[in-house]
Amino acid sequence: MPKRDRLVALAAGFVCVACPALAADIRIACYSDGNECPSQKEMSAQFMKENPDVNVIIDEVPYSAILQSLPVQLAAGNGPDIGRITAFGTLEPYFLDMSPYLKDAAYWNKEFGKQLAWLRNGAQDQGIYGLPTQTTVTAAIVNKSLFEQANVPLPGPGASWDDWAAAVDKVAKATKLPYGMAWDRSGHRFAGPAISYGAKFFKPDGTPDVIDDGFKTMAGKFLAWAKDGTIDKDVWVSSSGGGYRDAFSEFQNGQIVLYYSGSWQLRRLIDQIGDGFDWAVVGNPCGPAACTGMPGGASFVAFKETKNPEAVARYLDWFAQPQRYAELMSRTGNIPAHEGLRADGTVKYDLSPAGTAAMQGFVAAAAKLSPAAYRLEGYKYNFQIFNPTAARLSEAIAGQITLDQAFARIAQDVADALATAAKK
Amino acid sequence: MLAARRGRSGWDWTDWASHFYLLLGVALMFGPVLWLFVSSVKTQAALDTFPPTFLPWEQKQATLPGHAGALPVFQIMAGDRAGQSLVQIRRIGLEAQLASPDDPAKIARVPISQLRPELRLHASWSNYTDLLRKFDFGLYFLNSVFITVVATVLTLLVNSMAAFALSKYRFKGREPVFLVMLATLTIPPTIVLVPNYLIASALGLTNSLWGVIFPAVATPTGVFMLRQYMLTLPDEILEAARMDNASEWRIYWRIVLPLSAPALAVLAIFSVMWRWNDFLWPMVVLSRSDVFTLPIALFSFQGDLQTQWQYLLAMTACTLLPVTLIFVFLQRYVTQGVASVGVK
């Protein structure tokens, strides 16, 4: 934005502060995984007390509304001012660059830089489009009690997915369980292990190239595990398309030994398993290339259509300050996307001992994420890779198509989506 | 009638078979809903127990002096403490530490394989109260009621006017109009969702309850049903009224509408049911929580990453209850009405 515009914007901001009678409404479309929206609401009350010229309204909506209705609303010009969203790429044309309105853009870039990049359109783009509400990381969670019962030692750090598969299979057989492990039905979950086994997902020039040797290796293993009962194939087969399904209840019931999910399950692990059995976060098993999972996390994104860009930026900036951000994290039980807070452990969580250990496990897993994982998560059309992965691998597991057909279809689906998106 | 009871010989085998068939049907129709209601007052733990129990059993809890909070109670099944019921303090691996409330200092170490949770009957209404506490139930309920009532009244009015014209007037284009209306039955609502949103947006109907109401008031089913019914009303009544110099509008609302009451009642009930159950369209057209309907508000707890059955079941029960109540009180009129209107 040219300097003059910035001045105008700033001036407009001052004018508005000077005349609080013209209260600016900020509407936020928010969905919760746990208690994110209620916490946001409570803290927003404090913000409004300090900023009487801004009126914040938080609409709690189903996640499906974010996924399906929000894009239509934005396209028709009826969108909210801010939205909590996860799939960034396709909404990118509607984002508002807040940097002209921020007092200290450098602070944002320093602390939230890694996730801010996910909202940007390419490396040249330096805009600040939103505030990450958390960092999530995928990781394996195991039922330690079952290991003890089966008298099988936990594989140590550095153990590969093959080692883990063999171990959980042994435990499942000894404890008479039908399956050793379960992965959430999601291409995002699959991507971490695939990268560990050498998948790159992109050509050197940055264009997507999903089907490479690493991807094929992991897909082959996955299919073999699904066939021999190491992995609970029902979770994947029980739906079609890219639809998400988790396997939490199977893990909670002690039906599986290892559950591959992520840090967002922390609250449920603590609240719903409690000390029903001993469980632990073991991070991401290794492959020849890495020991990585996938990062993730929703963001509060500002939308261009807003009539009060300054107020929107002020609101999000208020939450981005270390103390308040830490409070938000502690209320929601999320891992901060704020580098400083994550490193120095300022955020105090009120967790059980198992919960605290698990939180440390997730934070440790986040530290080990590979650059390839970040690149994939930051890719604009990553969901157009994840969804066909889940859909086509499920069809292969269900026996409808061969693995090679699945590879061909994934490549075709990705190319098709990109071509559609590129058509102007 | 076909195999109507002959009366003389009392019950023959066809009566037994009929009753068996009908009772089976009743069990099949009500059983699943009953199971849903019973399940909706179970705790998460009880929901996850397999095999499930019919009634909502829950593990008994007790407090132990010197320990914070409520702790689970177990019955000991084997060993020298068999038969005792103790409170579990903590569980370490395969062994649990338990104590009796009378003697909290004496800690017993028992392998968990010898423990069985002690159960009590307990309806977990918190599934509902948790849900209702989280939002403004009254507002969403009123929104839903407003949409349902206004849309139903307008549906009855608009559809009956069309049906009146299509059944009692001869005008050029009557047949095509009727056929085209019927043809819209073949359009699945899902496929006009996006264009409809663009239109609603252009008309300024988004985030307004009217945005849900207006598109719904012209239903092909309603026009069809009412027209078929009005065709059976004799034209002589209309002619007699015209002799008395009644206007056409007066004939419509003073004579034809009251005579069509059974058909209108059926359409009213269908309309109430459609509007109350509507989900996809309201979710698209309403994005502000102050105009949400009950189903959308209830499903706003569905996050990206998890399904929580205990809430899902309670939500389902919440949306189901009003329809069920209406049905219980009005079932006679509903079923008789549908039967009388169904085919004429």
Add this chain to the structure above:
Amino acid sequence: MGAGFHRPAALGTLIARALGLLYGAVMGLPERPMRAAQARMRGGRLGWLFVAPNLLVFGVFTFLPIVIDFWYALTGGAQLLPQDRPYVGAENFRSLLACANYLDPTSCERDLFWYGVWNTLKFVAIQVTLMIVFSLLTALVLNRRIVGRGFYRAAFFYPVLLSPVVVALIWKWILQRNGILNATIQGAGGNGVNWLVDADWAFFWSIFVSIWAHMGFYTLILLAGLQAIPADIYEAAEMDAASPWRRFRRLTLPLLTPSLVVVFILGMIRAVQIFDEVYVLTGGGPGTATVYLVQFIYQTGFAAGVRQYGLAAAGSLLLAAALLLFTLLQLRGLKRGAP
């Protein structure tokens, strides 16, 4: 309305009277303008005035969207606003119909569409047949002089009032791996089945649940048809000592044909449009075993990140055209058959 308000209670009468007054006051309002219009419009042309509100709403919220759908079908890209979309001609239709072997969806460019086509055809054939059989059977049983007939009739109708999402959640809860059905089977010594993960079972349950949810409506229509058959026809037949089966085939079935045709057409339209129930119940899985056409349209045009409105609109137009054609053929057949 109707008999419902005949309550002896004074309050009831009061409310009824108040409603009556309100009705009179509101409906009397357009009296004058309508009379004026009547004076100008001769003959049946006044009819247009009565259909106008309905046509207006239909025009704006049904026909206009279909016109927009046509434009979507002829354009490409992921843009939502019609004016932003580039024209691609028949490309979307070509892509949907490009197939090496129509019987093998994996050989098609849009395999999901063809899974949808074949699954839907299979579903319609089986579901509509079974639905008619069970509705007819139930209606015949309910047509007997049986104790508690009103209650039974209501019981079969109850699921019709439930929303598709609720129906699906109810059954999902029963059919899940740790659900009560498996518990019952295992309690009886059998082996549980993972109902919604086995392709054949999932297909079966999608049919079962949709019949469960809708058969009450069709039963009532058929029951009304049965009750409209004059009793003396049967008495005559009984005197001829015709067997019950013979009476059913020779008398009941032909006289019931109009009702059966209505049930058939309505049932078929709904079966082809099957979506919500099955989508919530099985998500279209396992694999693609229960992916039906409307789900394909919904997923491509509405639920995907990069939305292919063009493909979705083309698919829906093909679907609507097929339905329309079939319905018209049915109606023509009915007209020819009618006396």
